[in-house]
Amino acid sequence: MAPRLVHYSDVENVYDSPERVGRLAGLLRDLRGDDAILAGSGDNTSPGVLALVEDGAQALDLFDAVAPDVETFGNHEFDHDLSALRRLVADSPQTWVSANVWRDRTSGERFGADAGVVPATVVEADGASVGFVGVTTERTASINPAATALEFTDPIEAARDALADLDADYTVVLSHLGQGDERLAREVEADAILGGHVPTERRDRIGDTVLTRPGDGGSVVLEVDLAGDVTRHRVADAPVHEGVADAMRERLAETGLNDVVGTVEEPIDRAETTLFGGECRLGNLVADAYRWETGADVGLQNSGGVRTGEALAGEVTAGDLVSVTPFEERVVVAEVPGEALRDAFEWAAGPDLGFAEPDWWHAQVSGASVAWNPETHAVESLRVGGEPLDDDRTYSVALSDYVLHTDDEFPSLREDHRVTTAGIQYEVLVEYARETGIDPELDGRIVEVGTPPTER
Structure with a gap:
């Protein structure tokens, strides 16, 4: 045999x-x-x-x-x-x-x-x-x-x-x-x-x-x-x-990451279908933290950079938030032409990422709102700060430095767009939680065209 x-x-x-x-x-x-x-x-x-x-x-x-x-x-x-x-x-x-x-x-x-x-x-x-x-x-x-x-x-x-x-x-x-x-x-x-x-x-x-x-x-x-x-x-x-x-308990105890930084009343889901399904509470938390840290027009997080895991519920520790984006990557601010930012969101609706399923959405955002069609992989509307995106304007975007490095994700965003560097991703998230609490809500910033919204 x-x-x-x-x-x-x-x-x-x-x-x-x-x-x-x-x-x-x-x-x-x-x-x-x-x-x-x-x-x-x-x-x-x-x-x-x-x-x-x-x-x-x-x-x-x-x-x-x-x-x-x-x-x-x-x-x-x-x-x-x-x-x-x-x-x-x-x-x-x-x-x-x-x-x-x-x-x-x-x-x-x-x-x-x-x-x-x-x-x-x-x-x-x-x-x-x-x-x-x-x-x-x-x-x-x-x-x-x-x-x-x-x-x-x-x-x-x-x-x-x-x-x-x-x-x-x-x-x-x-x-x-x-x-x-x-x-x-x-x-x-x-x-x-x-x-x-x-x-x-x-x-x-x-x-x-x-x-x-x-x-x-x-x-x-x-x-x-x-x-x-x-x-x-x-x-x-x-x-x-x-x-x-x-x-593992002994190793975790030695990390010093067991300090409680906030409390979650309604559990925040971290399932794969949630993170790649469009707007989600955890994605809003991360993108909002980037914008809070930098004051940028837009906060942007690649969906694959938010890791799956057990839901955030009850008392949330620093270690819990580190596990959301567990990479030694800094948040940076990029000055991005409107046309390139539009291309980035259109890429997020596309099926071309090698590890992804065809109908996944690949961006979590703050300061912007998007309507997209998962069947045609098209962005139907895109607004920044409540106004239609202007291809001729330059926008400040807070995002992980990884996104500017890779040409696999958001290829229109390049390293020469970087203008300033902020803290490490997970440190920004922890400080944001300490200062503002942990209570992300769905507010319609990402919607599927022709699809009734669902609770994610």
Whole structure:
């Protein structure tokens, strides 16, 4: 029989919830066995509050408890210092596979080779051998400023070359390509592609290749039979591994982020469908905080930069708010021509972002109001400060410096638009909550044309 593959991915900020990461550890331990291979497909060390403090090393408590077999890099593995990532790789029990991440390709130096990273490996289980190759989205340097020193080559070519060197009964690609998994399946011969990067789940096949993706937030683990069957396991139903949960409680206690900064009467939802569904209370809170800090005409937050998690409810700590935007990115003010700002909102209505679903909305705003059509991906109306946007006017926009760095999101907003720099995103959010309280409301700043408004 073929070995079972136990697939986890994009657990991200699960470490900030001791019980939840304890249940993830408990489920992975329960699914382990001589016939099983535990495999991760990226973003399993960052982002999150503890990840910021520990440079991702808090993941070692989980890894040591469940002993994964093989792992590849997601774009968020590179959120911190590269030397810290090499130490994490060297200290973790699993083999890290990466076929398309280079430190210096001209000299043949792969990233992390000195810490044990290899392009491919073979794992034996249940009397069979499974060859694993790992690839990461080649857009990583664009979407993660901390990764700009690295080269991310064509993942299709890299996966094909690495698979050609394997001698195994079965072959599997650990992929952090998101929507690129479909092309990967069509152009590379593999029995399975275990995917990540996109927060929605996937369980299907293209031709003879099984494709899986557990989604984000450490909520689901997938058990893959290489014959084609996939079983979905809910982490919430699993027993708690108290050793892992206690380790996270101790780490959180040491962060000093347990101070209560505000109280929420009505829970503020952080579900993926909420954050990408148009106007939402959490998005309003973040964008309003940017504008409060800077006095800009418009506050703008990319929806993907607001992280999913448990609802904000009752007493809210500084750590809770750090987890909303857990990146070492500063809020900046950009002076943006009206035409470029219009282009930015039109991009937010579009289907072109690689990790996104076609009908998602990609911007949270303050000081502006937008009406958009999710079927045509068109912005029907756009106002700033209550007036129609003027293409010939220049507007001040407060946003994360990341948005000016990347060309994957809001490409009309450029680094040469930056004029001033303010505080780090999460620090601005914490101070805003301390000064004004936490009571965001829906006020109709983003509406879907022809769609009755819904409570988000």
